[in-house]
Amino acid sequence: LATILALASLAHGGSNGLGQTPQMGWSTWNAYGCEIDADIIIESAKQLADQMKPFGYEYLNIDDCWQAAERNAQGVLEANKTRFPDGLKAVVDQIHDLGLKAGIYSSAGTMTCGRKIGSLDHEETDAQSWADAGFDYLKYDNCFAQGRSGTPQFSYDRYNKMATALNNTGRPIFYSLCNWGEDGPWNFASTIANSWRISGDITNSFNREDDRCPCTSVVEGDCNTQGYHCSVEKIANFAAPLGQKAAPGGWNDLDSLEVGVSVGEGLTLDESVTHFTLWSMMKSPLIQGPVFADLSSQDRAVLTNEHVIAINQDPGSTPAIRLQSGKQQVWQSTLSNDSYAVALVNFGESKWDVELPLSEVFFDDRKLAKASWTAYDLWSDTDFQNPPRKPGQSKLQGMSVQGKL
Amino acid sequence: LATILALASLAHGGSNGLGQTPQMGWSTWNAYGCEIDADIIIESAKQLADQMKPFGYEYLNIDDCWQAAERNAQGVLEANKTRFPDGLKAVVDQIHDLGLKAGIYSSAGTMTCGRKIGSLDHEETDAQSWADAGFDYLKYDNCFAQGRSGTPQFSYDRYNKMATALNNTGRPIFYSLCNWGEDGPWNFASTIANSWRISGDITNSFNREDDRCPCTSVVEGDCNTQGYHCSVEKIANFAAPLGQKAAPGGWNDLDSLEVGVSVGEGLTLDESVTHFTLWSMMKSPLIQGPVFADLSSQDRAVLTNEHVIAINQDPGSTPAIRLQSGKQQVWQSTLSNDSYAVALVNFGESKWDVELPLSEVFFDDRKLAKASWTAYDLWSDTDFQNPPRKPGQSKLQGMSVQGKL
Amino acid sequence: LATILALASLAHGGSNGLGQTPQMGWSTWNAYGCEIDADIIIESAKQLADQMKPFGYEYLNIDDCWQAAERNAQGVLEANKTRFPDGLKAVVDQIHDLGLKAGIYSSAGTMTCGRKIGSLDHEETDAQSWADAGFDYLKYDNCFAQGRSGTPQFSYDRYNKMATALNNTGRPIFYSLCNWGEDGPWNFASTIANSWRISGDITNSFNREDDRCPCTSVVEGDCNTQGYHCSVEKIANFAAPLGQKAAPGGWNDLDSLEVGVSVGEGLTLDESVTHFTLWSMMKSPLIQGPVFADLSSQDRAVLTNEHVIAINQDPGSTPAIRLQSGKQQVWQSTLSNDSYAVALVNFGESKWDVELPLSEVFFDDRKLAKASWTAYDLWSDTDFQNPPRKPGQSKLQGMSVQGKL
Amino acid sequence: LATILALASLAHGGSNGLGQTPQMGWSTWNAYGCEIDADIIIESAKQLADQMKPFGYEYLNIDDCWQAAERNAQGVLEANKTRFPDGLKAVVDQIHDLGLKAGIYSSAGTMTCGRKIGSLDHEETDAQSWADAGFDYLKYDNCFAQGRSGTPQFSYDRYNKMATALNNTGRPIFYSLCNWGEDGPWNFASTIANSWRISGDITNSFNREDDRCPCTSVVEGDCNTQGYHCSVEKIANFAAPLGQKAAPGGWNDLDSLEVGVSVGEGLTLDESVTHFTLWSMMKSPLIQGPVFADLSSQDRAVLTNEHVIAINQDPGSTPAIRLQSGKQQVWQSTLSNDSYAVALVNFGESKWDVELPLSEVFFDDRKLAKASWTAYDLWSDTDFQNPPRKPGQSKLQGMSVQGKL
Known part of the structure; x- marks a missing residue:
């Protein structure tokens, strides 16, 4: 007992x-x-x-x-x-x-x-x-x-x-x-x-x-x-x-x-x-x-x-952390199988011209920052075109070193 | 019991x-x-x-x-x-x-x-x-x-x-x-x-x-x-x-x-x-x-x-919500009988030139925003002239789709 | 008991x-x-x-x-x-x-x-x-x-x-x-x-x-x-x-x-x-x-x-209230015998050219604001000259309608 | 007992x-x-x-x-x-x-x-x-x-x-x-x-x-x-x-x-x-x-x-106090034997041209501020050159009136 x-x-x-x-x-x-x-x-x-x-x-x-x-x-x-x-x-x-x-x-x-x-x-x-x-x-x-x-x-x-x-x-x-x-x-x-x-x-x-x-x-x-x-x-x-x-x-x-x-x-x-x-x-x-x-x-x-x-x-994913705050945000999740998800989110009222280097996505892991990644747009197969970074939009990418998620 | x-x-x-x-x-x-x-x-x-x-x-x-x-x-x-x-x-x-x-x-x-x-x-x-x-x-x-x-x-x-x-x-x-x-x-x-x-x-x-x-x-x-x-x-x-x-x-x-x-x-x-x-x-x-x-x-x-x-x-009215804050404020109450009250309040020290579209008053209900309204100035029958929007003033309007409050 | x-x-x-x-x-x-x-x-x-x-x-x-x-x-x-x-x-x-x-x-x-x-x-x-x-x-x-x-x-x-x-x-x-x-x-x-x-x-x-x-x-x-x-x-x-x-x-x-x-x-x-x-x-x-x-x-x-x-x-005085805050402050105390004390305090680093109308000192009492006052500098009989309003200084005035404190 | x-x-x-x-x-x-x-x-x-x-x-x-x-x-x-x-x-x-x-x-x-x-x-x-x-x-x-x-x-x-x-x-x-x-x-x-x-x-x-x-x-x-x-x-x-x-x-x-x-x-x-x-x-x-x-x-x-x-x-030292805050900071510790340690810390992203008078280090003790001090760079005998005040750097000095720490 x-x-x-x-x-x-x-x-x-x-x-x-x-x-x-x-x-x-x-x-x-x-x-x-x-x-x-x-x-x-x-x-x-x-x-x-x-x-x-x-x-x-x-x-x-x-x-x-x-x-x-x-x-x-x-x-x-x-x-x-x-x-x-x-x-x-x-x-x-x-x-x-x-x-x-x-x-x-x-x-x-x-x-x-x-x-x-x-x-x-x-x-x-x-x-x-x-x-x-x-x-x-x-x-x-x-x-x-x-x-x-x-x-x-x-x-x-x-x-x-x-x-x-x-x-x-x-x-x-x-x-x-x-x-x-x-x-x-x-x-x-x-x-x-x-x-x-x-x-x-x-x-x-x-x-x-x-x-x-x-x-x-x-x-x-x-x-x-x-x-x-x-x-x-x-x-x-x-x-x-x-x-x-x-x-x-x-x-x-x-x-x-x-x-x-x-x-x-x-x-x-x-x-x-x-x-x-x-x-x-x-x-x-x-x-x-x-x-x-x-x-x-x-x-x-x-x-x-x-x-x-x-x-x-995903039983092996962890809740996303936010890498960048404010009106334009970057979020990252660790997934199973050495894969990651990265979301760019625009809560602002203006267009966001974003360029996000891998050294920011993996700021605390140099190996990952230097790895070769395959990236997938996880919203591209829905019934709407993947748009540019307009107000209200977000872009979600899955990234994997193995070439699959 | x-x-x-x-x-x-x-x-x-x-x-x-x-x-x-x-x-x-x-x-x-x-x-x-x-x-x-x-x-x-x-x-x-x-x-x-x-x-x-x-x-x-x-x-x-x-x-x-x-x-x-x-x-x-x-x-x-x-x-x-x-x-x-x-x-x-x-x-x-x-x-x-x-x-x-x-x-x-x-x-x-x-x-x-x-x-x-x-x-x-x-x-x-x-x-x-x-x-x-x-x-x-x-x-x-x-x-x-x-x-x-x-x-x-x-x-x-x-x-x-x-x-x-x-x-x-x-x-x-x-x-x-x-x-x-x-x-x-x-x-x-x-x-x-x-x-x-x-x-x-x-x-x-x-x-x-x-x-x-x-x-x-x-x-x-x-x-x-x-x-x-x-x-x-x-x-x-x-x-x-x-x-x-x-x-x-x-x-x-x-x-x-x-x-x-x-x-x-x-x-x-x-x-x-x-x-x-x-x-x-x-x-x-x-x-x-x-x-x-x-x-x-x-x-x-x-x-x-x-x-x-x-x-x-009014047994059917709800406490007002504030639609706009700061020194110039907008408040709205839901009344009985599909009527509403809207108050514009100037706590500031300067004149306020306000234009308030119905889409703001009814920001969360498109039908109401597009309805035809009859508006009443609820202070107009007191013994003072209804003034312009000076510091310290407020304007209170009652609005009704039925044409009465 | x-x-x-x-x-x-x-x-x-x-x-x-x-x-x-x-x-x-x-x-x-x-x-x-x-x-x-x-x-x-x-x-x-x-x-x-x-x-x-x-x-x-x-x-x-x-x-x-x-x-x-x-x-x-x-x-x-x-x-x-x-x-x-x-x-x-x-x-x-x-x-x-x-x-x-x-x-x-x-x-x-x-x-x-x-x-x-x-x-x-x-x-x-x-x-x-x-x-x-x-x-x-x-x-x-x-x-x-x-x-x-x-x-x-x-x-x-x-x-x-x-x-x-x-x-x-x-x-x-x-x-x-x-x-x-x-x-x-x-x-x-x-x-x-x-x-x-x-x-x-x-x-x-x-x-x-x-x-x-x-x-x-x-x-x-x-x-x-x-x-x-x-x-x-x-x-x-x-x-x-x-x-x-x-x-x-x-x-x-x-x-x-x-x-x-x-x-x-x-x-x-x-x-x-x-x-x-x-x-x-x-x-x-x-x-x-x-x-x-x-x-x-x-x-x-x-x-x-x-x-x-x-x-x-003073058994009849009340703790001072502050009429003006920030680096330059104004304080007021109500004293016995219809008298008041007013202090101007400069906590800042720059000179303060202050003019304080009675309507501010007595902002909540129009009668007092319009009364005739006798004012006393309560620090003037110490062994230093009463100075202008320099950083660090304060001026304390006692005011009385009776002409005495 | x-x-x-x-x-x-x-x-x-x-x-x-x-x-x-x-x-x-x-x-x-x-x-x-x-x-x-x-x-x-x-x-x-x-x-x-x-x-x-x-x-x-x-x-x-x-x-x-x-x-x-x-x-x-x-x-x-x-x-x-x-x-x-x-x-x-x-x-x-x-x-x-x-x-x-x-x-x-x-x-x-x-x-x-x-x-x-x-x-x-x-x-x-x-x-x-x-x-x-x-x-x-x-x-x-x-x-x-x-x-x-x-x-x-x-x-x-x-x-x-x-x-x-x-x-x-x-x-x-x-x-x-x-x-x-x-x-x-x-x-x-x-x-x-x-x-x-x-x-x-x-x-x-x-x-x-x-x-x-x-x-x-x-x-x-x-x-x-x-x-x-x-x-x-x-x-x-x-x-x-x-x-x-x-x-x-x-x-x-x-x-x-x-x-x-x-x-x-x-x-x-x-x-x-x-x-x-x-x-x-x-x-x-x-x-x-x-x-x-x-x-x-x-x-x-x-x-x-x-x-x-x-x-x-040091059994006689006290936890450091911070004399200056923000991105460029100054810290001071009291040590045994009338000695002190002073650290200049740059958390910012830009170079810091700092000059720190003794009257700031000893702002609350005029005798110390006027004393003659021997200062030691406590990092100078490590295997790297003591650098100028770049981002991320700090400089730590020990100071003693006796000429030793």
Whole structure:
């Protein structure tokens, strides 16, 4: 027993063995918000299984607003009877039958962000009910936390209760911690969760500064209001120092993908390519959010670029580091097989004439800087021409000494 | 029972059901400071009932300095006998007879800010005595708190004691938490209070930087000295990211209105219009402070602009977001009935030639940006000419696709 | 009894009734550091009584290094036998016989800053031994605190133990808290201490930036290393927002006076005048540190300017507020009898041609701005000519509508 | 007993009596990382004893990855059997036989940074096993700490457990605390540890800004991600205010020496000289990391400059203070025998024409500024010419009034 416990305590990302690569899937939130029901979920699951599972997207995540208005007489939190007339288990079974995995949502607070019943101080009961229904995944939010934060200790204690409850069910349940980076979960949660959000909520804006995402850093300054309406650029800048904290079993979550999400400001194709490139290279979870019926072929091509997904899912790749910051950025990922990926990203408003010597790409390794490389444009086989370096664009190159990736 | 408790715990803004729209009223502090007595209060209540209640102002709030010098033999904190010879209940009864509600004041410390007896560690006793006297509202301050702060947890614990004590009385008492934004009450207090101050005390200055209000942000930097003499501009800037935290039941409190307050630097009419516009759009409580006998007709017109108050009290409106920051600002509120309010605010010292395309006002919704709008100047029917965009001015437009607001 | 306790709990600055005006005195530290003994102290006391007591300086404070190397068998911390052959009480008696009061020093840590035995977890024993010896004053430092800080709660708890211990002796002992501003003592300590340091240690430099005093603010940014070698300018800037927190019974301590202290960089006469002006106007304690035998007549004149001391000791004056910041500053104090003091301070390296309209001095009171004033130069009767506005200089004017101060 | 305890509690740097000067030695990490075994260690120890011990380097420190995959049945953490077939004690014995001291490594977390078993909540067991094996030194890291940080109190409690456990073994074991400066160990750990890291991990870059070392200050801003890839310049800037916190028994640890470390960007000879100069003057531990067989004669000359080492090990010298900051810096150390060391350091990219008057070097002591000095170039007897002030260079002068150092 002692041996088993010791081994269990050695896992990065909790002791459930999950998350060896970042999770991929689809969530109800961006497409449907609170307006979900069993039919929508099953229809979406079918499309996810049909169109996206071949590329690796496997989680169908039910986000907020599935809950009944009150706990039942036994204290169990059941699904809303109108929206889920047959209960959650029936939906989960159908998701499983499609070859997918099923995710659920709650908050480590008295209420969820959508003001439904939360799981704070009901961790054991709720974890068990989700395990009983067959769920494989929990996104655990941070609204209405009764002030139980402010030091890593307080936040760890609150989120560890659910980690323990999930483990106690005996069912492996992917634990997606979502406290918006408060108190630095990349430090305190890497032994208990499989991923952790690092910032306020993303919106589908490429680089708009928005008061509602007011933090200027997630590592300094003790921001107490992570907020929402964070742009792709802002979250990428937040994430730059944090790749060092991720590893198989536990990942930095840069929030869901805005590719093909129609509500809001919206991303151009170039911006979507940049967004997907960076999320993949930083080994963020890839959780989509479109209404499948409305997804353009261009956006579909972005979300299913196998070369880029391969970077994200490469068991031997490391989260990208940023070699150059500011409005024009250079990112580099180490891949398996002595290969590398390099992305040039233009968040600015002007054209960027970039020339990047290998001595900069491999500034800390002279051998690599002098090697002969074969470079591949990882976006060239999508259905759009590879453009010059315009505002909003990024270029992603895979480089290999072996001549293959 | 379990059901009832579960429901109770789901309330935003405490479980008392109050504060479905921001509170409106009048407080003794700005007009009279510590120099209050029963006569002043009853006379003010009469004027409030007569002049302001028709516009929605309903709370007559007794602020600091009502207390006796010591608790009585039973530990109860009674009113100062000289100032309130018949006790508080007699005053409250008269306030109620005028159709108003009555508010009282204390501090979550050993002393109030005016160095009278505070309620820290006497929460149950004091809440019961206020309920017994018939009070409907408590402003609960933060002076002399014995160091019980520094993390949301510590502040929550201290303020939750009074929330619980108020609820235990069985009387619905509006809970106006006033800890000056320390430890981020918009995060920790939204389930226990009906409003929470977000910053140090306001003064009647439009945009003067004053050392005594030293924080540069309320969301980053962990300021420990919220202070006072904060200008309208400074508090508006503090509030910009926080609208997302307010909802029916619990509101960001930008502090009382300085319109018509004669002590201090003072506001011009343009500045008063701007102040009232912003407080209304951000859905701040509207608590006035003038000596009614001294209130000019212009200031009275500002405080009673029904169009602007309607924005504040619209059950379907959301706290304004800021679209443009700096010295020249643009704010937008979503109103009921597919209508919107847009304010242009000039905090600078120079004239502002502004042209605001609809694509900026509705930057995240292309349909709205292309719709046809009817726009109303919500200040045009007051007794002053609608001016050009001078320093200190603001322009508030209501926009509706239906052609009415 | 309940009444007495209630009253006691209402005191600002502890319940000992002391500190109705800022303390004035002399400390051994700047002149002698660790090299103190009974003879030095008694000789200094004689000179303090003779030369300085007529101007209000009454405390003879024994700073660090009076301690024996270990506690005695009963756990009592006695004086070093070599330096104090007759013990502390004999010295205190002589200090008292000179009409002075006597101060002692310790640290709320395991060691003092001079690495002698500290009082942490020995509060009751040490407080009683100081009371037994007849001490009237304790400076309580912050070195080697075993990590018991980081929130106001932790610091309050540590320092409140000594406050309670001092009160329990029954002897009124002035409590000079010295935690260098950590966790904001102006917030948490104002009910338990008579003064509290706000920053790292002063050095006798007027405006030199020194890495060893690394904080850039005492109200924001959570500085963990208050340090030393803080200049007069830096501490004045730190103090600017904090005057609002001081009141009779508890004062912001800007650290001891460097006037006439010969070790280190040193102050010019102009700089000493500025230093003494600001400390007096901010109602800081005035604790001198020179070797009396080496004190120049000019420095003596600065330290004994009765007009300036009167501002500091005026029971009705309020800590100065700063009207203008930067390198050229304007400060204003409200004095008794409808009088005011205004100081113009030049921390810069260039000449300052200043013209200050009354509308700026009284920006928030139009009546005062339009009144007729009689102005006095409060430094004109010292033994140096009142100079123009050169670098390092300050000008201090007292203004009165009655024609007298 | 009380006396003994009192004395014990008075030690700076723990009560083990060690660390009267900064530790000197060699660690396995930079040369071998996780790929260590008994043979490598013993071979390295022989070379350390042979080549470096004459200059003062005495600790052979086994860093991470010595551990077995699990604790044994008694809960003891043994060495990896493959890498250490005869166990740790056999290796330690051979290290001791070479006249060296032996160091070991663990983390105050559930795992070490290399994801091996950590010592959190196993402090007594592990300390005893290291004492039993004869270790003289522990480097105690900060990975996977389960959120037990965020205030000095929390970090102190976690690290004090190991300090107590080490002391309880009865064996003097140098305690090298490595929490990357979190919560300010120079404040909370100086009574329990012999050295404490102040920042994220160093890399062998002279002045490259790297996102992975994201803190901008270690004294303000509450950085939660200390990271790695910190340059020599960045750590020197972090250290500048902290010299005041070090003293015999407890030292600021600026991290290991990168001189001669071949992995990574690398340092030029000028940069190595600067690095070694600053670490020595700041009285940082001097822990080398090269593969001895690959060490160039130039780098060897840097690491064994007796004049510079003498500054570091001078029992009477104080950690350097910085007189001038920015890209061109001036540092000064006070040495024994009325001597001083002055270093001019150029972190910039351009040539620096510097003239430094004695009045700046001794800005706070006019006597010294006017004295006659004999100056020595402490790098002139190495095997390279003393160069002009080029980018990356530093010049180190020893100055003495007696004409000798």
